[in-house]
Amino acid sequence: MLHYILRRVLQLIPVVIGVTFIVFALTYIAPGDPARLLLPQDASDEDVAEMRSAMGHDRPMLVQYFHFLFGYDGPGDSFDYKGLLRLDLGRSYVSNRPVFGTILDRFPNTALLAVIALVLSIVVSIPFGIISATRPYSKTDMVVTVLALLGISMPAFWLGMMLIWIFSVQLRLFPSLASPANLISLVLPAITLAAMSTAVQTRMTRSSMMEVIRQDYIRTARAKGLSEKQVIRKHALRNALIPVVTVIGLQVGNLMVGSVMTETVFSYPGIGTIMVDAIQRKDNPQILASVVFMALVFAVVNLLVDILYAFIDPRIKAQYEGSAKKKKGGFLNGFKRTKT
Helix, strand or coil: CHHHHHHHHHHHHHHHHHHHHHHHHHHHHCCCCHHHHHCCCCCCHHHHHHHHHHHCCCCCHHHHHHHHHHCECCCCCCCCECEHHHCECCECCCCCCEHHHHHHHHHHHHHHHHHHHHHHHHHHHHHHHHHHHHCCCCHHHHHHHHHHHHHHHCCHHHHHHHHHHHHHHHCCCCCCCCECCEHHHHHHHHHHHHHHHHHHHHHHHHHHHHHHCCCHHHHHHHHCCCCHHHHHHHHHHHHHHHHHHHHHHHHHHHHHHHHHHHHHHCCCCCHHHHHHHHHHCCCHHHHHHHHHHHHHHHHHHHHHHHHHHHHHCHHHHHHHHHHHHHHHHHHHHHHHHHHC
16 A cells, blocks of 8 residues: 555656646746736836846746746846745745745635535535435436536536625625635635536436446345345445545545636635736746646645545455555565575
């Protein structure tokens, strides 16, 4: 198991590098000049060229990406940074604050909204998926299926605006602006953020449960006289949870990324609003730092989900341990043959 975890951690390195290179290339070719945005409108071309040189933006893209990874030491101290490998991407062009410091200040707000949305999606999706699977092709199943399809189809920004119009403008039940200090104000953004995740998890739970309850050991459990609740809870649900846990783990990363649109609609002070503001202002250090942070969170969550498999299904843990013993035994047998 330890060997597997170390291997997965090492696999995160090329993933993060690939993501950063793609995002860096997109910011490089995107229209707009950060040097001209930082200077007054009446700045001369010489002033812009001098500013671009100080920022390191007058060099080829690969050279700039090298500086992004290993640091940049410009002619002044304003735009110096130690690089991504030392978790220092410098300061924001707009706020002049360390970009990772700004993200860490806003991350608890985004995490709070994502956790509420995740809990809401799990509480709703798993029971509805089980009910839909145990009553296939019934009216309840049809209603759940239609709601799941609507949840998958509706864009987050449209759903958020509809919820604001209905519950904030018309009914005046919830505020239209969200704040981490007011949990009531998080109801609408949490529903908006959880809608797609709930729909996906409901469909996955239904599909997995329908596959499991058709197995022979479920028929055997029923033949032994166990009640339907005991069969579903003790025998079917645990085996059906493995693909569901996979989807939930992936949805955690999607909730972090999906918070960009939700936070923008509800003016919520999280990482999403930082990214949107940075994109609008061509604040490259803040954009790159936000994307790197999101990629790391997504990768770490997926790693934790893979580790969680072993605790849900002992067969997976036995597979890892058996593979490790087989490799170790092969090495020892080869050593003995060489020795003899």
